[in-house]
Amino acid sequence: MTQDTQNGAELLVRCLETEGVEYVFGLPGEELTDLMMALKASDITFVPVRHEQGAAFMADVYGRLTGETGVCLATLGPGATNLLTGVADAHLDKSPLLAITGQGARERLHKESHQKLDIVGVYESIVKWNAQLDDTDIIPESVRKAFKLAEWEKPGATHLELPEDVAGERVNQSPLEARQNVARAEPNTEALDRAADYLHEASQPLLLAGNGAVRADASERLQAFVQETNIPVVSTYMAKGAISDRNEHSLMTLDSGPDGQAGGAVAESDCVLTVGYDIAEHDPAGWNPEKSKTVLHLDHEPAEVYEHYNPEVELIADVAIGLAQLTDRLDTSWETWCREAHKRVLSSATQKPDDDEPFTVRGTLPSLRDAMNDDDVLISDVGSHKMAIAKHFPAVQPNTCLISNGLASMGIGVPGGVAADLAVDENVVVATGDGGFLMNAAELNTAARLDASFTVLLYNDNEYGLITEEFQEESGDTYGTKLTNPEFVSLAESFDVDAYRPTSWQKLSDILAETVGNDDLTLIEIPLDR
Structure with missing residues (x-):
């Protein structure tokens, strides 16, 4: 296919191929005819599902497991709205996902018409970025942006809407090459020193691993940190496995143990270092009810403003790099102060x-x-x-x-x-x-x-x-x-x-x-x- 013989849908699929997409999960519709024929002629496998929500969940889980953007597809109107729950799940679970939805021809979008909804507006609050492909010339830039934002920390959902007349228009464009050249952020030196000082002053420090701790090489760095310091680790549900639960420093999840809150260790701790933690997953009022703990925040983004989660130090950086540099600044190893809690948690689990x-x-x-x-x-x-x-x-x-x-x-x-x-x-x-x-x-x-x-x-x-x-x-x-x-x-x-x-x-x-x-x-x- 030469550039001047391709239509918008074929260009879009070429862009997906350039991004390395292997699967598109979805349910076809009339307005997607050009796109479906382009997928048929491509190296991408289209997985037809029985309900669009299933397609979005498949893309969601595929993204979480691979770190690559999962792609789901639906037609306009009810097809697009049926995707919403799975797309929203990817949004709050920080999973890279691209939703592609069809739309009617542009000539009818200014008025009420069959199955026409403002899907870009509907999706606005549950995606990192969202656009209608209203011109064939913007397809390469839009696809590249959708993938870049979906995968960059913190990952999440993006959405592109393709009107059927744009899908059929001839276009002379090429995909943008995928680039992985965004520098990984390093923490502020002063903030690192302050965090290390707070940890040195603590008698019973605890590390709280969140969703961000299971991505990239953060888990490897986390395990090295724990072995160096003997600081115990408790995880949120979505961070399970960030440190092996067979490790003597693991207290499993916040709710583990006979009485919850990791066998009582969370209540006993005086300083909590959170790593990749999202308060949307677990309310900090549950583990810091009296707002008395020293909280240190290590994540790619600043902490949410919340009275039960008001960190003394915020390390805004790549989680793995932050852990490595913080480890280098700690010149002590704590006694395993929660050994009995670990035994209670492990006994309960087995x-x-x-x-x-x-x-x-x-x-x-x-x-x-x-x-x-x-x-x-x-x-x-x-x-x-x-x-x-x-x-x-x-x-x-x-x-x-x-x-x-x-x-x-x-x-x-x-x-x-x-x-x-x-x-x-x-x-x-x-x-x-x-x-x-x-x-x-x-x-x-x-x-x-x-x-x-x-x-x-x-x-x-x-x-x-x-x-x-x-x-x-x-x-x-x-x-x-x-x-x-x-x-x-x-x-x-x-x-x-x-x-x-x-x-x-x-x-x-x-x-x-x-x-x-x-x-x-x-x-x-x-x-x-x-």
């Missing part, structure tokens, strides 16, 4: 149930950990099971336990499994509840069509269990949370998916050992008693 106990989410996790390799990937949907996984599932490597905890959107599990199977070579397990599963269960069809291989653990309590728990805690009663469900094993089998419903702990362990490492698509329904 305790197996008695044979006569009914199924619980927490009880399944030791057998699941046994069945998974250290670098296998667990994706948790949102629900009561998420809380158990966050507190009690030991993660050994970064990005091997994915939890949506920014937007915390139900329905991410099965689409996330599809994306993870394409993104990594390791085994993939999806943990979901009956509520979240049925929100995007149709993507099992997408998984089967792609010959995907992952295991779905479906915890079935016939209700929106987490909401029930919260209602009962606040009011002593519940309303509107009970569900009736289909026969899940038969439903899965209708999608040509192997399905099981174990009746004992031993049978569950045997099924997990057999299925997690095989090449089949499998669903395991675990009935929960309440």
